[in-house]
Amino acid sequence: MAFDLNAYFARIHFMGDYAPDLHTLRQLHLLQPCAIPFENLDVLLGRRILLDDESVFEKLVTAGRGGYCYEQNALLRRALLEIGFQVEDLAARVLIARPERMPARTHRLQLVTVAQERWLADVGFGGKTLTAPLRFVLDSEQTTPHGVYRLTRLEEDYLLSLREEDEWLPLYRFDLQRQYAVDFDVANHYVATWPESHFRHHLMLCLHVFGGSTITLNNRQLTVGGKKQELAGAAAVYQALQSRFGLRLDSPKHGIEVETFAAAFTLLNA
Numbered sequence: 001m002a003f004d005l006n007a008y009f010a011r012i013h014f015m016g017d018y019a020p021d022l023h024t025l026r027q028l029h030l031l032q033p034c035a036i037p038f039e040n041l042d043v044l045l046g047r048r049i050l051l052d053d054e055s056v057f058e059k060l061v062t063a064g065r066g067g068y069c070y071e072q073n074a075l076l077r078r079a080l081l082e083i084g085f086q087v088e089d090l091a092a093r094v095l096i097a098r099p100e101r102m103p104a105r106t107h108r109l110q111l112v113t114v115a116q117e118r119w120l121a122d123v124g125f126g127g128k129t130l131t132a133p134l135r136f137v138l139d140s141e142q143t144t145p146h147g148v149y150r151l152t153r154l155e156e157d158y159l160l161s162l163r164e165e166d167e168w169l170p171l172y173r174f175d176l177q178r179q180y181a182v183d184f185d186v187a188n189h190y191v192a193t194w195p196e197s198h199f200r201h202h203l204m205l206c207l208h209v210f211g212g213s214t215i216t217l218n219n220r221q222l223t224v225g226g227k228k229q230e231l232a233g234a235a236a237v238y239q240a241l242q243s244r245f246g247l248r249l250d251s252p253k254h255g256i257e258v259e260t261f262a263a264a265f266t267l268l269n270a
Contacts, residue, residue: 003057005082008075011035011061020084022114022133025121030131030145030210032076032123037066037245038206041256043192043199044264051184053078063255064248068199069124070188073108076123086113087121091183092160092174096128106191107172108184111136120151120160127206127216128162128171146212203237203268207245215244219268234262 009015012031018024042049049071050056056074059065067075080087091105109122118136123129132144134151141150141163148163157175161168191197205217213225220231222240231237238261241247249256 003053003078003082004061005079007061008057008079011064018083020080020086020114022119024083025080025085025112025114025119025133028076028079029121029123029133032072033129033131033206033208034210035246036060036072036075037247038068038072038124038126038129038204039066039241039245039247040068040199040202040204041065041241041261043068043197044203044268045256045260046264049188049192051181051188059254063251063253064246065251065254066205066245066247067124068126068191069108069122070184070191072124073110073122074184076121077110080112080121087111088113088176089179089184090174090176091179091187092172093157094172095159095170096172098170104187104190105174105183106187107174108179108187109172109174111176125171126204127214128169129206129208131208134160145210146208146214201268203265205241205245217241217245234258234265237265238262 012035014027014031051070051074056071060067060071060075077087088111090109090111092107092109093103093105094107112119112121112133119133120136121133130144131146134142134149138151138153141148150161152159154173157173159173160171162171191199203219207215209215216223217240220237222229222231231240238258242249
C-alpha cells in the first residue's frame with residue numbers, strides 16, 4: 001500500500017499547512033506519539049514485523065495499530081521525507097536498564113536538518129519517548145512537553161538522558177554513523193526473536209497525552225496519569241488495548257482476535 005501523506009495526517013490529527021520547517025517538525029513530533037501507541041503485540045504473537053514503508057503505513061495508519069521504535073520512526077521518517085526534510089537514520093545502544101556490558105545497537109532514531117541546524121528526532125522509545133525534537137547541542141537542558149532532556153558526550157558517543165527529579169537517567173548512547181535499511185532489518189529480527197529479549201516477555205504499551213502525562217500498560221498494570229491499576233485478566237487487558245490506547249483490532253491482516261490475544265497473554269504470565 002503506497003504511502004499517503006494525507007492519511008498519515010488524519011491518523012495523527014494534524015491539520016493546517018506544512019513545510020520542511022521547525023514548526024512542522026515540532027507538530028508531527030508531538031502528535032504522532034499522542035495518537036499512535038508504542039506497542040509490541042506482534043512480537044508477543046510471533047508475527048513477522050516488516051519495516052518497508054508500505055508495510056509500516058498499512059499497519060500503523062490504515063489498520064489503526066501501533067508499533068515499536070523500528071516502525072514508529074520509519075513512519076515519521078517517510079512523512080518527513082515526503083514533506084521535504086533532510087533525514088539521516090541512526091542507531092543507539094539502550095542504557096535505561098543499566099546493562100553491565102556494552103549492549104548492541106537495538107534502537108532506531110534519526111537526525112533531521114532544518115535550515116542547516118540539526119535536530120534529534122525519536123518517536124519510538126516507549127514511556128520515555130521524546131515529544132519534541134531536540135536541538136543537537138551538548139550540555140544544554142531542553143524542555144519538551146513530557147520531560148527535560150539533554151545531550152552529552154560519553155567517550156566517543158553521544159548520550160541522551162532524561163531528568164527525573166534531581167538525577168539524570170541515561171536512556172541511550174549513539175554515534176552519527178549512517179544506518180541503512182538492512183541494519184534495521186537485522187536489529188529488528190534480533191529484538192523480535194531473541195529468546196531473552198524483553199519484548200518477548202512483557203506486554204508494553206504507551207500513549208502520550210497532551211499536557212505532559214502518559215498512559216502505559218506493562219503486562220496487567222495499567223497506569224493513567226501516575227495512578228496504577230492491576231487489570232483482572234486477559235479480557236480486561238484486551239479491552240484496555242482498545243478503550244485506553246485506541247488500537248483497532250479488527251483488521252483482516254493486522255487485527256487480533258480476543259482468543260488469540262488471550263492465548264499469548266496466558267503464556268506471558270505463566
